Amino acid sequence: MQNPTSTTHEPDLPTAAEYDVVVVGAGPTGENVADRVVKAGLSAVVVEGERVGGECSYFACVPSKALLRPAAALAQARAVAGAREAVTGSPDVSAVLARRDAFVSDLRDDGQAQWLKSAGIDLVRGWGRLVAERRVAVRADSATTVLTARHAVVLCIGSSAVLPPVPGLAGISAWTSREATTAGAVPDRLVVLGGGVVGCEMAAAWSALGSKVTMLVRGEGLLPSWEPFAAAQVAEGLRGDGVEIRTGVAVERVAREKSTGVVTAFLDDGSTVESEEFLVATGRAPRTAGLGLETVGLAPDGRLLVDDSCRVTQVAAGWLYAAGDINQRSPLTHMGKYQARACAAAIAARAHGRRAEPAPWASWAATADHHAVPQVVFTRPEAAAVGRTEEQARRAGLQVRVVEYPIGDVAGASLFADGYRGHAKLVVDEQRSVVVGCTLVGPGVGELIHAATVAIVGEVPLERLWHAVPAFPAMSELWLRLLERYGL
Ligand SMILES: Cc1cc2nc3c(=O)[nH]c(=O)nc-3n(C[C@H](O)[C@H](O)[C@H](O)COP(=O)(O)OP(=O)(O)OC[C@H]3O[C@@H](n4cnc5c(N)ncnc54)[C@H](O)[C@@H]3O)c2cc1C
Numbered sequence: 001m002q003n004p005t006s007t008t009h010e011p012d013l014p015t016a017a018e019y020d021v022v023v024v025g026a027g028p029t030g031e032n033v034a035d036r037v038v039k040a041g042l043s044a045v046v047v048e049g050e051r052v053g054g055e056c057s058y059f060a061c062v063p064s065k066a067l068l069r070p071a072a073a074l075a076q077a078r079a080v081a082g083a084r085e086a087v088t089g090s091p092d093v094s095a096v097l098a099r100r101d102a103f104v105s106d107l108r109d110d111g112q113a114q115w116l117k118s119a120g121i122d123l124v125r126g127w128g129r130l131v132a133e134r135r136v137a138v139r140a141d142s143a144t145t146v147l148t149a150r151h152a153v154v155l156c157i158g159s160s161a162v163l164p165p166v167p168g169l170a171g172i173s174a175w176t177s178r179e180a181t182t183a184g185a186v187p188d189r190l191v192v193l194g195g196g197v198v199g200c201e202m203a204a205a206w207s208a209l210g211s212k213v214t215m216l217v218r219g220e221g222l223l224p225s226w227e228p229f230a231a232a233q234v235a236e237g238l239r240g241d242g243v244e245i246r247t248g249v250a251v252e253r254v255a256r257e258k259s260t261g262v263v264t265a266f267l268d269d270g271s272t273v274e275s276e277e278f279l280v281a282t283g284r285a286p287r288t289a290g291l292g293l294e295t296v297g298l299a300p301d302g303r304l305l306v307d308d309s310c311r312v313t314q315v316a317a318g319w320l321y322a323a324g325d326i327n328q329r330s331p332l333t334h335m336g337k338y339q340a341r342a343c344a345a346a347i348a349a350r351a352h353g354r355r356a357e358p359a360p361w362a363s364w365a366a367t368a369d370h371h372a373v374p375q376v377v378f379t380r381p382e383a384a385a386v387g388r389t390e391e392q393a394r395r396a397g398l399q400v401r402v403v404e405y406p407i408g409d410v411a412g413a414s415l416f417a418d419g420y421r422g423h424a425k426l427v428v429d430e431q432r433s434v435v436v437g438c439t440l441v442g443p444g445v446g447e448l449i450h451a452a453t454v455a456i457v458g459e460v461p462l463e464r465l466w467h468a469v470p471a472f473p474a475m476s477e478l479w480l481r482l483l484e485r486y487g488l
């Protein structure tokens, strides 16, 4: 559409600029919204307060996987006779950290900023704040820029770690996922509070690099929203690597001894745990504080409710959107990028005068959020899931049938690793004869889960899935075995 217009006033007055779309936050979600609307012929500016690329690129997905991969590669080689003999020693810590640093570009965002430019997207650095309908003020270096959106403001500002109200926590320089993914040295001992995905992955990563890790978990086990067998096998893997997992415990207070730097956690069972570092991995919350939501009639720290096109339903006139972690629908990078594609399609369609009602599976509807959110936990063994667990499917009132299979019995798996251990569970909606959920645990299963995503999204009847023949001897022959066990 039109090119952005901009007016520069006296130095102490705000600079004003107008775009079709103003995106706040240049994480994976914001970058994709901007890219897609520009490709659709609209003008776009992205506002970023920290680094272009967001949490994912520097403090989350990328560095955590870079930390985890070397130990996984070693374990894979050690699982194959003939290769095992060539592998000696343990991971080279400084090489692992150097590779991690390279993956996060030493925390510099020049490359991603350059990509924005090459994609025709303007960048305004600074923290954005809503100041009125379709207006975002950005303050940086004592100057303020006011950006006006002709069609849409899209909030893609992500989430930040939640610190629970544990007495003493504020005074011990506790790690959050940011420190856990960027640390430059291996702590002798690390305590991890929380048994979710961050807790499990960081326990695996730092334990493999030589830290003595203790996980403090308030519930009965790890990964509470996963199939119990998957959580149990991840716990078994962590324990096998020397991680101590203490379940059913709460931390009453923490303190760091000044002279030694040692942190002591005092638990509700009367025991204590000491460590050099203490990682809080107890979930994340949207970064809505200070965003100026009240200036457009929303509660200042309130939850943003969105429809399937990510349009905020509490705001009249439909100009405000929220995509990615901020809307709490599916807080994962790939789902944020998916929402970005849907949201951008909706904005572009509406800008061109179409209603773009978010009907299920329309290109402007993030329908998969409700049915097929894949996730891989990169522990050893890996766990991968998509769709509903058996319990979730039953709670949803579906007529459920479950099929399970030991992945190690698949020829491809036994060739992949000697004595391969893994397990698969398929949840079938009997009424429609379609897969609604799948959970896999075992080495390399992260690469197998997409087949289940395709089956769920495509609502492929099992009788037709039968004709999707997996190659021999690949691990994906698991699909044949599952369908045979189902009775086909
Ligand atoms: C340790 C860890 C590991 C993870 N691993 C994975 C994984 O393997 N796979 C996966 O799919 N997901 C993973 N996640 C989740 C993933 O990081 C998030 O889902 C993803 O980053 C969300 O993207 P986003 O664009 O919505 O937000 P973010 O990546 O958080 O980006 C938001 C951006 O907005 C900016 N911003 C915020 N407020 C403002 C403002 N007012 N003005 C201007 N800019 C602002 C921020 O600086 C940031 O750059 C992980 C998370 C953690 C913590």
Ligand SMILES: NC(=O)c1ccc[n+]([C@@H]2O[C@H](COP(=O)([O-])OP(=O)(O)OC[C@H]3O[C@@H](n4cnc5c(N)ncnc54)[C@H](O)[C@@H]3O)[C@@H](O)[C@H]2O)c1
Pocket (backbone or CB within 6 Å): 164, 165, 193, 194, 195, 196, 197, 198, 199, 201, 216, 217, 218, 219, 223, 224, 281, 282, 283, 284, 331, 332, 375, 376, 377, 378
């Ligand atoms: N591989 C991946 O896909 C990946 C990796 C890391 C993070 N992530 C995403 O990042 C987000 C954050 O992950 P996370 O692990 O921090 O959150 P989470 O919600 O997955 O897990 C938090 C855990 O902390 C526990 N907890 C909460 N309050 C507590 C307290 N006061 N004391 C003790 N335990 C407490 C919860 O019971 C839960 O088990 C999630 O959306 C996750 O999916 C994804």
